[in-house]
Amino acid sequence: MKRSLSRETRMALEPRKQPRQERSSKVVDRILDAALILTREQGTKTPTTLAIARRAGLSVGSVYQYFPNKEAILLDLARRWLSSFPEVIARRIKVPPPINRDEFRQEVRKLFIDTSRIYLENATLMPVIEAISGNADLRPIQDEYDEQIIALYAAWLQHVNPALEDKIASRLGVLMMDVGHACRLVGLKRDRKTYDLIEDDVERMWLALVSPYLNLD
């Protein structure tokens, strides 16, 4: 076990090599699929390399052909999710800022709907996201993404209301992110109808959260 080594080198999490032949890119897919299925089956616990290999019908050795370590597999699964947040929020900052209360509300609603879609589209990934949060090695990486997302939420708030202080914007940003995340995780574990009800709940809460600071009362 060269555990300590990989910890020291601050983890290369990039794929180890690009697949050159067709069979091997199928192998990469099989590994990712297996990791996803196992993570979903086991709740929060991250699957072992052996379990992933067996589930994919491969040997451990093959797994390490394409991934430098176990963490890289989970991270690869999560990457699309992790990166779509910044994209979506950034897009909502590009539009011209609202000029009256009705438009304010509309902007909140749009951001709300866009972020909600990310959750719906990545519903099957949620166990992976939860597993990453619970994994001591991967947590810091997620935290970095979170920082970014918070900063973007804050930037959005200041886009909507340029007079908003940095400190307040960043506090509200954290809460928007965390409240949205917590509630939507609950929603995705229930049926679609309940998810939609919870979405309404979240929207009310978001509005209540930001209203005093965006003069929406």
Added chain:
Amino acid sequence: MKRSLSRETRMALEPRKQPRQERSSKVVDRILDAALILTREQGTKTPTTLAIARRAGLSVGSVYQYFPNKEAILLDLARRWLSSFPEVIARRIKVPPPINRDEFRQEVRKLFIDTSRIYLENATLMPVIEAISGNADLRPIQDEYDEQIIALYAAWLQHVNPALEDKIASRLGVLMMDVGHACRLVGLKRDRKTYDLIEDDVERMWLALVSPYLNLD
């Protein structure tokens, strides 16, 4: 490592023996203190038995005199926290239900303040609570407590508005708990002033969440 054994027997988590002599009850305290400090130092990662023993100035053997396994130590730390929630909510159900809008709001506020106090009083325990959430073995136990707390939040909602449907009450209960928890964890990691601001934020969100269902608009 009799790991699988302890997993099979579905974990006896009770203290293994009561200290009979004075020195040993001090030892138990030292173990708990060490576990708390280490958990705080290491963020979410649960400390190893060896680390706990060393930090407490003891040998592993001594740790196992009083705790059947590692999990029991963390659970012992968290026990007061885990049990104070049900107590506090239950107490808020015992009072006569509100009869007008102003009293409704007052009741929300009281529950809000009481639950906030639990967080403030147990601020140092929060890393342990987070570690428990991230630990595959302890998570189920916390989930049981959570079920209980959700049921009590739901009961409180129906106490305040007896006409509220079970399903709605339980959905709102989950969200009250999760939103409160997520935001307060954020708050406790910041300074006291920010914590208070976040408390205001949470209160607004709680009110926005339940208002449509308690005729508070």
Added chain:
DNA sequence: AAAGAATGCGACTAATTATTCGCGTTTGTC
């Protein structure tokens, strides 16, 4: 079809860590 590159394999290594057990030491009791 032959060579060489890419891929696949899995026994093996080694790190980590939970838990036990038998023995020496301390404490309370008479």
Added chain:
DNA sequence: GACAAACGCGAATAATTAGTCGCATTCTTT
């Protein structure tokens, strides 16, 4: 101060798992 019970110790055990390496197989190219 003698005896038993309680306590404390830590080397040893054993389970789990990440990651490696050299050999075997399959593919691509000519």
